[in-house]
Amino acid sequence: MSEKTLLVEQEAGVATLTFNRPEARNALNGEMRVELLEAVQRIRADRSVRAVILRGAGNDFCSGGDVRGMNVTSAEAGRDRIDDLHGWVSTLIDLDRPVIAAVDGVCYGAGFSFALAADFVIASTRARFCMPFMKVGLVPDCGAFYTLPRVVGLARAKDLVFTAREIRAAEAKEMGAVLEVTEPEKLHARAAQVAASLAVASPIAFGLAKRALNQSLGSDLRAMLEIESAAQGIAFTTEFHREAVKRFREKADPLFKWPAAEA
Incomplete structure (x- = not known):
């Protein structure tokens, strides 16, 4: 039996999905596509999962689609x-829990799209990002037409797509595609700390806020004000809110703390 192309681990409410083809720089093949769909669907249905980490085995995140299988x-x-x-990509983008991408080494093509589907990207200093589709006469996929302009802006999205140039972690951070840059040996510990911190936030408030933010650029003011009112009405009724207010009044430790401690 061949080794799985996607490793799934869960600990303390954090599910870690590891692209597991290090010999191919974790390129996406048919088997991995199926395993990703199954894993994301299970996570969506499992409320014990409070945060998700995406990472790659070895020294790379994901080099994109496996060109050898493009026939x-x-x-x-x-x-x-x-x-x-699209089934699992849209589910991941819309997932009502925090998604953190820990990017090391190569993050190309579909791999870059996967990182853009996350809420936060933590990158190592040796991370390299690229939308190389023009080099092989293709267009960006895995949701990048939706996520890339929203993350970096339209002009920079055109730059990255039309030129197919590679950018390093520092430039990706300047563009807004990366939240933090850290040394390679600290990358996965840092991603785990960020995930653990976000995992204790109010799951209802987080899900409502993420859904609203994902709709905001395609909505007008009146629509967003209505979404805001409905979401806040729900959030006011949660046990998390009541307990957080109680702790604030008593000057006790808060339920949710940020920033996450440095690795």
């Missing part, structure tokens, strides 16, 4: 190939 012969087959990815 598409018709537009219909090409569309089906990408449609198959």
Whole structure:
């Protein structure tokens, strides 16, 4: 039996998904596509999971789609190939829990799209990001047309897509695609700390806020004010809110603390 291309671990409410093809720089193949869909669907249904970490085995995050398996012969087959990815990608983007990408080494193509699907990206100093699709006559996929302009802005998105140039972690941080840059040996511990900190936030408030933020750029003011009122009405009724207010009045330790301690 071959080793799984995706490793799934869960500890203290944090699920870690590890792309597990280090010999291919964790390139996405057919088996990994199936395993990702199954894993993300399980996480969505499992309320004991309070945060998710995406990472790669070895020294790379993900080098994108496995070019050796790109033998598409018709537009219909090409569309089906990408449609198959959209189920789990959209679920991950919309997941009502924090998603943290720990990016080391190569983060190319679909790998870059996976990182953009996360709420926070922690990158090592040796991380390299690229949308290389133009080099092989393709367009960005795995949700990048939605996420990339929202994360870095339209002009920078065009720069990255049209030129297919590689950027390092520092530039990615300047663009807003990366939250923090850390040394490689501290990367995974830091991502775990961020995930652990976010995992104790109010799950209802976090989910409501994430859903609203994901809708904000496609909505007008009146729609967002209505979403805000409805969400806040729900949040006011949660046990987390009542306990947090009680602790504030008593000058006790808060339920949720930020920033997460440095690794």
